[in-house]
Amino acid sequence: MAAASVAAAEPVQPRLLAARGGAIVRIDPAGTGSRPLLGGDDAEWSPDGTLLVFVRDGDLWLANADGSGKRELLRTPNVEESQPAWSPDRRTIAYTATIGGARQIRAVGARGGCSRRLASSGAEEWSPAFTADGRRLAFVTTRDGSPAVYVSRADGTNAAAFEPPPAEPPENLDDVAWSPDGARLAYTRTDSTGTSLVVDDRVAPVVTQDAERPVWSPDGMRLAFDAPQPDATRALRIMNADGSGVRDVGAGGPLDWQPVPLGTPEFPDLFQRPPSGVVVTESVRGRFLLGFTSMVDNRGPGVLHIRAVRPPGSPTMEAMQVVTIEGGRTRVVGGAGLLRYVVAPPHYHWHLLGFQRYELRRASDFKLLLRDRKSGFCIADHYGIALGVPHGPPHFLGNCGQFERGLRSVEEGSSVGYTDRYPANFHGQNLDVTGVPPGLYWLVHRANSDFGLREPNYANDTASLLMRISWPNGRGSPPRVAPVRVCLRERC
Numbered sequence: 001m002a003a004a005s006v007a008a009a010e011p012v013q014p015r016l017l018a019a020r021g022g023a024i025v026r027i028d029p030a031g032t033g034s035r036p037l038l039g040g041d042d043a044e045w046s047p048d049g050t051l052l053v054f055v056r057d058g059d060l061w062l063a064n065a066d067g068s069g070k071r072e073l074l075r076t077p078n079v080e081e082s083q084p085a086w087s088p089d090r091r092t093i094a095y096t097a098t099i100g101g102a103r104q105i106r107a108v109g110a111r112g113g114c115s116r117r118l119a120s121s122g123a124e125e126w127s128p129a130f131t132a133d134g135r136r137l138a139f140v141t142t143r144d145g146s147p148a149v150y151v152s153r154a155d156g157t158n159a160a161a162f163e164p165p166p167a168e169p170p171e172n173l174d175d176v177a178w179s180p181d182g183a184r185l186a187y188t189r190t191d192s193t194g195t196s197l198v199v200d201d202r203v204a205p206v207v208t209q210d211a212e213r214p215v216w217s218p219d220g221m222r223l224a225f226d227a228p229q230p231d232a233t234r235a236l237r238i239m240n241a242d243g244s245g246v247r248d249v250g251a252g253g254p255l256d257w258q259p260v261p262l263g264t265p266e267f268p269d270l271f272q273r274p275p276s277g278v279v280v281t282e283s284v285r286g287r288f289l290l291g292f293t294s295m296v297d298n299r300g301p302g303v304l305h306i307r308a309v310r311p312p313g314s315p316t317m318e319a320m321q322v323v324t325i326e327g328g329r330t331r332v333v334g335g336a337g338l339l340r341y342v343v344a345p346p347h348y349h350w351h352l353l354g355f356q357r358y359e360l361r362r363a364s365d366f367k368l369l370l371r372d373r374k375s376g377f378c379i380a381d382h383y384g385i386a387l388g389v390p391h392g393p394p395h396f397l398g399n400c401g402q403f404e405r406g407l408r409s410v411e412e413g414s415s416v417g418y419t420d421r422y423p424a425n426f427h428g429q430n431l432d433v434t435g436v437p438p439g440l441y442w443l444v445h446r447a448n449s450d451f452g453l454r455e456p457n458y459a460n461d462t463a464s465l466l467m468r469i470s471w472p473n474g475r476g477s478p479p480r481v482a483p484v485r486v487c488l489r490e491r492c
Contacts, residue, residue: 010325016028046110053110068455125141131178171190175188356447366491
């Protein structure tokens with residue numbers, strides 16, 4: 001159990017997210033300042049304000065809310081992603097996918113994976129927006145011929161027009177946004193009169209000419225919008241929801257507006273060392289196992305602190321990450337993974353699943369041949385050996401609930417300067433290479449491969465060892481493994 005007590009939570013205040021000069025910027029709506037976060041075209045904060053989904057070069061990326069920890073969510077050379085929208089439960093991101101010039105709405109998990117289509121009708125669909133309760137999805141579709149706003153269930157089914165068709169069909173609709181109470185929709189409309197912002201409650205729409213890209217304030221009383229200027233620049237403005245009280249907030253176009261944490265997080269930085277201590281052993285069943293030592297340093301600046309709680313009736317615990325905020329406060333974020341009670345002598349405790357993964361890949365084409373069978377790790381301050389990083393006294397010296405299968409909660413972690421080290425063949429620290437042909441192979445170790453743990457940098461979470469496997473005495477005898485070179489990424 002961690003020795004340190006939990007500090008007070010950090011302050012949270014409403015902020016605007018805007019696109020300005022090729023960068024995504026955080027802006028105080030009161031006009032007291034702005035802060036560039038990262039380069040990108042479009043973006044939205046996660047519902048808890050601690051993550052960003054953003055668009056760069058037509059692909060979806062994720063980052064921490066301060067702009068650190070960038071990682072690609074989707075890499076689709078033949079598809080252009082835009083208009084990302086988080087589901088309120090933070091598990092799914094809907095977006096517009098443009099394929100061969102045609103648009104459709106798709107959704108992908110916040111940890112990546114395969115995408116799926118929403119609101120499929122055979123027509124074009126774009127600009128998805130979830131209600132705050134997560135029950136409804138609004139979007140634009142051409143299923144009736146001209147563009148129209150439709151509303152469906154969150155999965156895209158049971159879709160119906162939001163309002164009756166107008167007398168003059170619009171040329172285009174875009175930038176759909178729900179009010180926080182789910183009663184009104186704002187969107188951009190282009191027709192014979194030009195481009196305007198529409199705030200529609202199905203009774204008395206408010207229309208603001210020469211305005212687009214509406215974003216609601218958290219209280220639903222105001223909207224930020226983009227006012228294109230004659231010189232092709234963009235002015236960011238705020239007005240009341242009835243169209244009154246317009247004021248300038250500077251250059252750029254609004255992307256999101258919600259309460260966000262304002263502290264400076266001190267994330268742990270996990271550094272995966274290359275595989276070492278490679279040995280070959282023969283199992284009791286005559287299988288040849290390639291064993292190896294794995295080491296993951298925490299190089300700071302913050303501690304890796306895991307707090308897990310088991311819901312009633314569940315065999316697993318849901319892990320949260322306690323992030324230290326500069327000045328001694330903390331931020332608790334969910335989605336850090338799962339813990340499972342492991343019975344595998346000498347292990348009888350709660351393991352964080354998937355903290356590290358191991359792969360054997362063919363050097364010629366990097367094809368995956370073998371993947372680990374490990375059930376997880378108990379993370380603790382057992383080894384103060386992080387390279388080049390001084391460490392203080394250990395804080396995490398618990399045993400991850402050893403012999404306590406009925407526990408409802410567990411805390412574990414790795415302090416700055418400590419290393420999570422597992423030796424060869426220690427509870428699944430091996431790969432079965434019995435059927436592997438002779439040749440060159442990459443042994444790849446990945447820490448935090450699903451990005452469940454927040455870090456300032458994910459580029460150093462993978463390392464590898466190039467090695468040659470040969471069978472000088474035939475397949476009935478253990479193979480010979482000769483290291484060739486180490487690499488601080490998946491291959492080099």
